[in-house]
Amino acid sequence: MPNSPSDTPGPPDDRRRIKVQRRGPLLVEGPVEVELEDGTTVSSDRFRVALCTCRRSRRYPWCDTSHRVRSSGPADGSAATKD
Secondary structure, three states: OOOOHHHOOOOHHHOOOEEOOOOOOEEEEOOEEEEOOOOOEEEEOOOEEEEOOOOOOOOOOEOOOHHHHHOOOOOOOOOOOOO
16 A cells, blocks of 8 residues: 555655645645756755645745635635626
């Protein structure tokens, strides 16, 4: 099974915690190194980083909260209609 503890390389202290949010970025405990689609890598030494999942960030792959500005409609995700 791929998620079993025996398949984890190195000691458990090497693990990174990632927090998934419904309408936001992935929060990753750092420091981190991220490999982009083109093979380049970017890194951050911060204790926690926010990775953009909507691709609206001007600082991609880091989240700059652009998803908040461009988000429209009610918080539940349904579109508002006008009569």
